[in-house]
Amino acid sequence: MPIQKLNTRKDTKGFESVETKTLSEQVFNELKDAIIAGDLEQGSKITEDGLAKQYGISRGPLREAIRRLEAIRLLVRIPHAGMRVVTLTTEIMEEIYTVREALEGMSARLAAQRMSDDDIRSLSVLLDKHQNSIDESQGKHYLQHEGNLDFHFRIASASNNQWLIDLLSSELYQLLRMCRQRSGQTPARPSKAIQEHRSIVEAIQTRDPELAELLMRRHISGAWKIVKELLDKEEAEDQSEQVKHIEEQA
Amino acid sequence: MPIQKLNTRKDTKGFESVETKTLSEQVFNELKDAIIAGDLEQGSKITEDGLAKQYGISRGPLREAIRRLEAIRLLVRIPHAGMRVVTLTTEIMEEIYTVREALEGMSARLAAQRMSDDDIRSLSVLLDKHQNSIDESQGKHYLQHEGNLDFHFRIASASNNQWLIDLLSSELYQLLRMCRQRSGQTPARPSKAIQEHRSIVEAIQTRDPELAELLMRRHISGAWKIVKELLDKEEAEDQSEQVKHIEEQA
DNA sequence: TAAAACTACTTTGTTGACAATTTCTGCATA
């Protein structure tokens, strides 16, 4: 499906909308979304020529887009063996959650020092909304997940540290979205998560950096434990299914 | 000074030597080193054509190199106003030290859990060497600084978390080198630093993750405080010099 | 039959030219 050339489209980097116009940018975004949404399968091999034809552009801009995707770790380049879409193994996901714990913990600490009272209030309102949407719609995991990211993004922003914001929003959160895609994880225990979010906001409100950091880190490492359990269970199921397959063939 | 084409040169990414061969890689490294060493002045404007001619290659590979430099934040792209070498303001440096504190703290924690006994011993030996080189050569700040980075890099490696390793070695440490370049900072209080390094190794040795993280974070935030003082003093001097200039003109 | 070498094919790396923007500069006008 070739994209329309020269149409200005929206960019969702850092949750804010910016108009893009170079082909390289467009393709970068198209590819990013395709990878995150799972349209480009994990681990699948991609060729420059194939993508260039698919998107109807020449290889020049495409290569630049690829380099950028590489930089945010959505593509991996195996020297002399082409490019592949990243494969999110359990190990890699653990690495991501670990880095996230460190960075978001620091964000929370800074937010407790720097976030404006207005922003804190607004964050509190956001949590109310989340609460409502959980009560109402049991099934809309998608929105819940985005809301979850929204909460974390606001705290990152409040850190007022551009490095933290960039690392989290343009790299880690993209991968996190992808994690969800992998086997449609439901956000684990939504109400418990909100509860934890509330404690974090409370710590920020009382301007307690240490506590805010501690709670955020606990929140994230707790989330990882649950995700990991899900993944392990899945893996076990896959295994047994493979065994069944083999038995059938025998 | 055009580089020789097709000569295989060494790459120092992550402190290990790898042969590179594409022009894009070569120029990426050349430019990176030039920026870090200060050959390309901070904040100076650069043009694709200019660099392409200077390095004797076409703009294609150069653009890819530029995109990568951009990704590791050595170049900043101001839309429609060209590219500039990053300018390390005090604010940006503070951001870097903050992120570093979070990531290296986490590294130290993981190292305490995962580093092999052999590696710990070897790290201890490294500190002995540093001690010696301080005792002997008072003046060789350069080596001291590299040694310092070496220590930190080893701990990052021991985390066994590829994300942490990459973020630290391919992004933060590059900038850190550049910080030193800015006004030839002497590594602040070398003997005290070594002492702190020793405590960190000790915590790792006794497999105490919490303590290792705490000490590492304290070490880095302490280092920042000293660097900041130096920078502030410099700035004040610059100010007064400017005032003098104005007075002379008046 | 298995290993080695050659050939054809695929994919990535590189280039120079062309097109589209944007910035700069000088001139006319109020």
Add this chain to the structure above:
DNA sequence: TATGCAGAAATTGTCAACAAAGTAGTTTTA
């Protein structure tokens, strides 16, 4: 003297063709 409007110059964006390197499949030979 300030302001705004050409036109020119410089710069970035895009393309298509060429070159080099690697891969796979086939043939040949031991």
